[in-house]
Amino acid sequence: MKTEKQKELIHSFLSTLGDETKPIYEELILYLSELGYIPQKQKSAISFKHDLHTKQIAKIGVKSRIPYPFFALRFSACEGYSQRFADIVGAAISKYPKRAAICISGPCRCCAGPPSTHVYSYTFPDGECKTYCGAYALEIPGIAAGDIAEIKKLINEEHEYLVMHEANRE
Numbered sequence: 001m002k003t004e005k006q007k008e009l010i011h012s013f014l015s016t017l018g019d020e021t022k023p024i025y026e027e028l029i030l031y032l033s034e035l036g037y038i039p040q041k042q043k044s045a046i047s048f049k050h051d052l053h054t055k056q057i058a059k060i061g062v063k064s065r066i067p068y069p070f071f072a073l074r075f076s077a078c079e080g081y082s083q084r085f086a087d088i089v090g091a092a093i094s095k096y097p098k099r100a101a102i103c104i105s106g107p108c109r110c111c112a113g114p115p116s117t118h119v120y121s122y123t124f125p126d127g128e129c130k131t132y133c134g135a136y137a138l139e140i141p142g143i144a145a146g147d148i149a150e151i152k153k154l155i156n157e158e159h160e161y162l163v164m165h166e167a168n169r170e
């Protein structure tokens with residue numbers, strides 16, 4: 001992290017977590033930091049963006065109704081992720097059907113690169129394939145220590161895509 005204000009922002013968030021959850025979030029925050037992502041206050045959450053592009057790759061915070069931490073990740077440019085992450089995509093498509101990826105059939109004003117490389121897609125049990133806008137970070141419910149390796153892989157893959165396609169984009 002770059003400034004004292006950013007360090008305090010992260011410290012404040014981590015201080016709300018329990019002994020089981022805190023190390024998981026610390027490790028993910030450190031990894032994002034190592035890749036150059038900077039924490040920024042965004043309403044009641046913390047968003048992570050890079051100096052090379054304006055896209056949010058991750059978002060953390062605490063849900064207020066029933067206080068529990070959340071981690072959301074943009075992984076739309078990633079391939080070969082586990083069924084757990086595929087199910088997260090399917091759940092997002094079902095919950096927010098109006099966030100379908102419109103760039104598949106027309107120009108994209110949000111993301112660079114061919115649309116097929118930066119949208120979420122999911123094939124439902126009935127065989128129907130639907131898409132979801134790749135500009136959104138999707139909440140990963142109940143993250144645990146066993147998820148860290150895959151989350152880091154997804155962060156890295158999305159980071160490489162964003163730097164390649166979004167860096168220095170007007």
